[in-house]
Amino acid sequence: MTDRVEALLPSAEPVRFLTDSGAAVRGRQRYAAPDPELLRRAHRAMVVGRRFDAQATALTKQGRLAVYPSSHGQEACQVGSVLVLEDGDWFFPTYRESMALVSRGIDPVEVLSLLRGDAHCGYDPRRHHTAAQCTPLATQTVHAAGLAYAERRKGTGRVALACVGDGATSEGDFHEALNFAAVFKAPVVFLVQNNQYAISVPLERQTAAPSLAYKGIGYGVRSERVDGNDPVAVLAVLSAAVEHARSGHGPFLVEAHTYRLESHTNADDASRYRTDAEAEEWRGRDPITRLENYLRRRGHLTDEDLAAASAEAEEFAERLRTRMNTDPELAPMGLFEHVYGTPTPQLDEQRARLHAELQAEEALS
Numbered sequence: 001m002t003d004r005v006e007a008l009l010p011s012a013e014p015v016r017f018l019t020d021s022g023a024a025v026r027g028r029q030r031y032a033a034p035d036p037e038l039l040r041r042a043h044r045a046m047v048v049g050r051r052f053d054a055q056a057t058a059l060t061k062q063g064r065l066a067v068y069p070s071s072h073g074q075e076a077c078q079v080g081s082v083l084v085l086e087d088g089d090w091f092f093p094t095y096r097e098s099m100a101l102v103s104r105g106i107d108p109v110e111v112l113s114l115l116r117g118d119a120h121c122g123y124d125p126r127r128h129h130t131a132a133q134c135t136p137l138a139t140q141t142v143h144a145a146g147l148a149y150a151e152r153r154k155g156t157g158r159v160a161l162a163c164v165g166d167g168a169t170s171e172g173d174f175h176e177a178l179n180f181a182a183v184f185k186a187p188v189v190f191l192v193q194n195n196q197y198a199i200s201v202p203l204e205r206q207t208a209a210p211s212l213a214y215k216g217i218g219y220g221v222r223s224e225r226v227d228g229n230d231p232v233a234v235l236a237v238l239s240a241a242v243e244h245a246r247s248g249h250g251p252f253l254v255e256a257h258t259y260r261l262e263s264h265t266n267a268d269d270a271s272r273y274r275t276d277a278e279a280e281e282w283r284g285r286d287p288i289t290r291l292e293n294y295l296r297r298r299g300h301l302t303d304e305d306l307a308a309a310s311a312e313a314e315e316f317a318e319r320l321r322t323r324m325n326t327d328p329e330l331a332p333m334g335l336f337e338h339v340y341g342t343p344t345p346q347l348d349e350q351r352a353r354l355h356a357e358l359q360a361e362e363a364l365s
């Protein structure tokens with residue numbers, strides 16, 4: 001029994017491969033280091049992802065987006081969470097995972113359709129094996145556990161990875177998902193991006209546990225803690241977690257210690273509940289700079305590589321600006337599609353009222 005419990009326990013300190021400056025941490029590691037080529041891909045994706053994030057934030061100020069939850073500072077988790085997956089694996093994002101979706105190759109305009117107010121989900125979940133972005137906290141964890149269990153029953157070898165924030169670990173759905181996944185050995189990885197705040201509520205008001213990773217132990221879920229601003233460690237731990245799930249050993253819970261440098265959304269004022277000094281301290285742990293320094297020291301990244309990544313990021317942002325500055329052609333009646341299999345009387349009434357209003361507008365034009 002003791003050995004079984006110890007096998008579930010996370011590391012006493014978050015797993016780190018890099019210091020804050022990007023030097024390699026000395027000593028033996030519990031996890032295998034990622035391949036240099038994967039780290040190069042991660043660096044490029046983080047550079048592009050950060051530029052996308054900055055452009056999306058600017059689009060809110062221009063009125064092109066209704067709201068945008070920035071993931072600036074969380075690039076290692078955003079990119080790492082999708083790079084460890086195979087094409088057929090499923091990804092379950094929250095509303096903050098826009099950068100992860102873009103890193104998975106989904107059209108950025110389709111990604112932003114939800115936040116623009118154009119559609120409930122702008123991309124095809126089946127085509128991309130990516131669930132719709134989830135606004136309610138933790139509800140997608142139950143969906144991820146169920147889908148992963150179905151994949152296990154079908155013997156596909158696919159896994160699911162579900163992202164949540166620290167605040168979501170206080171929700172009942174999160175605990176139900178862990179319990180179900182553990183009992184039925186669903187091949188699912190739960191990634192908790194602990195960015196220290198659930199909107200304005202600090203972590204110490206969320207839990208009295210030594211760490212959020214310990215929440216998995218009571219359900220029999222293998223758990224781990226990782227420095228979420230260390231891209232090497234994030235990729236190493238998540239790769240091991242995905243392999244654990246794919247090999248039939250059941251779910252895996254990863255708590256990544258990170259920080260969102262921007263406000264919760266553009267509608268939030270983070271200065272009301274945290275200090276500039278705190279944010280500045282986390283800026284010194286920048287995931288892109290750490291990985292860049294590490295790769296340069298090892299000869300895996302050149303000035304030409306950096307220039308190419310920067311140019312790609314700017315081109316990406318320019319294309320996004322151009323496309324987002326074009327008003328979309330919307331079909332208002334589409335609001336009523338895919339709501340219920342059999343529409344309710346209330347839905348039919350609303351559809352009829354909108355149809356009448358649209359006809360009246362057309363008659364006047």
